[in-house]
Structures are given as C-alpha cells and as structure tokens.
Amino acid sequence: MTAPFVAIRGLGVGYAGAARPALQDVDLDIGPGERVAVIGESGSGKSTLALALAGLLPPSATVSGRIDWRLPGRAPVPGRDIGLVFQDPSASLDPVMRVGAQLAEVVRAHRRIGRREAAAEAEALLAAVGIPDPPRAARGFPHRLSGGQRQRIALAAALAARPSLLVADEATSALDTLVQAGIVALLRRLVQENGTTLVAITHDLALAPQLADRVIVLKEGRIVEDGPTDTVLAAPRSPYAKALLAAHLDLQTLPLVGAGLAG
Numbered sequence: 001m002t003a004p005f006v007a008i009r010g011l012g013v014g015y016a017g018a019a020r021p022a023l024q025d026v027d028l029d030i031g032p033g034e035r036v037a038v039i040g041e042s043g044s045g046k047s048t049l050a051l052a053l054a055g056l057l058p059p060s061a062t063v064s065g066r067i068d069w070r071l072p073g074r075a076p077v078p079g080r081d082i083g084l085v086f087q088d089p090s091a092s093l094d095p096v097m098r099v100g101a102q103l104a105e106v107v108r109a110h111r112r113i114g115r116r117e118a119a120a121e122a123e124a125l126l127a128a129v130g131i132p133d134p135p136r137a138a139r140g141f142p143h144r145l146s147g148g149q150r151q152r153i154a155l156a157a158a159l160a161a162r163p164s165l166l167v168a169d170e171a172t173s174a175l176d177t178l179v180q181a182g183i184v185a186l187l188r189r190l191v192q193e194n195g196t197t198l199v200a201i202t203h204d205l206a207l208a209p210q211l212a213d214r215v216i217v218l219k220e221g222r223i224v225e226d227g228p229t230d231t232v233l234a235a236p237r238s239p240y241a242k243a244l245l246a247a248h249l250d251l252q253t254l255p256l257v258g259a260g261l262a263g
Ligand SMILES: Nc1ncnc2c1ncn2[C@@H]1O[C@H](COP(=O)(O)OP(=O)(O)OP(=O)(O)O)[C@@H](O)[C@H]1O
Pocket: 015, 016, 018, 021, 022, 040, 041, 042, 043, 044, 045, 046, 047, 048, 049, 058, 203
C-alpha cells in the first residue's frame, strides 16, 4: 500500500459505566482512495470506530492510542475533510430549512464562493445524487421527500465540501431493498469519481462486495479479520468471520455478489 491516508495505532475507546471497552488495540492503516467496509454485529464497536475517525467521540469517552492523518500540519475537520452519512438522514438535515439553502450553506461554510454560485452548486449536487428536477427540489423542505431521496440529499451534503474521507454509518440500513440498491450504487459511483476514501459501516455482509475492496471484521471492539473483500467472504480465517458468513448464508438473503458464493 502507498503511504496511509490515516494510520490508527493501539486505539482504545471506553465509555463510562460500560463492562468492556468499545474498542481495544485497534491497528489500522487506510490508504488514500481505499474503500473499506467495517462489519460486525451490534455492539462490536463499528460506530465507535466511525466516531473516532470523525473526531466526534463524546467528551466523556476515554481514548488511548493514536490516529495520525496524512494531512499536512493540521487535524482533519469533520464536515470538510471528513464527510459523514448516518442511517437516519434527519440527523444531518434541518427540517425547517429549504434543501437548496442547506446544501448552499455547507458549500459556503467550506469554500469562498458567493451566494449565487453556492445556489447553483447546490442544484448541481442535487443533480449529481439523482434528485429529479433539482431547482424544484432545492426550493422544497426535506420532510416532503421520501426516505431514499432524503438519504441522497444527506449524501450530497456530506460530499458538498469535497471531503477526502467519507464515513457512511449504516447509510442504507433503514431503506427498502430497491432504494438501498440505488443508494449503494450512487455511493460507489461518487467515491470512485472523486477518489474519496470510504469507510462504510454495515452489519449487512451482502453490502460489502458492492461497497468495498477491503473488509474489516470487528468483534467485541477488536479487529478479528482484515483483508480483500473477495478473500474474506470466500475464505474467512477467523472463526468469528466464518460464523458471521455462515449465519448470513443460512438466512439466504441477497447473494454475495463477486464472492463466488452466490450459487
Ligand atoms: N455513548 C455511549 N455511552 C456508553 N456506552 C456506549 C456509548 N456508545 C456505545 N456504547 C457501547 O459501546 C459498545 C460499542 O458500541 P457501538 O455503537 O460502537 O457498536 P456498533 O457495532 O456500532 O453497534 P450497532 O450496530 O448496534 O450500532 C456497545 O457495548 C455500546 O453499548
């Protein structure tokens, strides 16, 4: 791998009152432009890793270890260097602000451009994420849109500042299968086009081949598997990853595209 974009060493995160640390001894290098899926069951520490990367852990959390960024001389700024998309788009969209104004505000918060230019950029972003009739959508409010459209707009907002890293935490979990497929395809296209590094958190193994070249499996706050997506899904080494995969195949959900396991 070329020089890592971010290098995590011995990261541990504990929350007050918790029986065990949410993350322990996490060592992880992520290269520029890499697309990484972080998989694990509920409570394994996926969201904590996302928050640690974004610098958004609650102040009460106890943090040890280091996260070093390849950004010259400064810490990354969430929203500018790191875009975030969550499961619930309402977390990132203001219900009482017009969609176009919200996007324009994000653009102007990070780039020195005038109002008109920012409004035009907002419409361009809406078009880029596949929202029909961008000028009309820009004048509307988020609550008038479907869940899938709101998630597209949350994605547009996360990418408005052209971040180097996009962290998507269960970004498609709340959506039905068809809408989910559309958002996954969009996410994949946008990060490829922009060369954005992607960390996609998901409990859904079936999404890993569609989103990522590399899979990391977390169990009880530790990385138990880390490798190319196809290799991990075709031949997991850790017993835990094997069990996750077996449980997934038992459920007979979506075929694991690209893993040679679909048939
Ligand atoms: N703010 C918090 N305060 C206390 N404990 C927390 C907090 N956030 C997470 N935890 C605990 O830390 C552990 C890891 O949680 P985390 O949300 O990172 O896991 P996860 O894999 O993302 O789970 P899920 O898929 O359910 O979101 C869990 O035991 C959780 O209960």
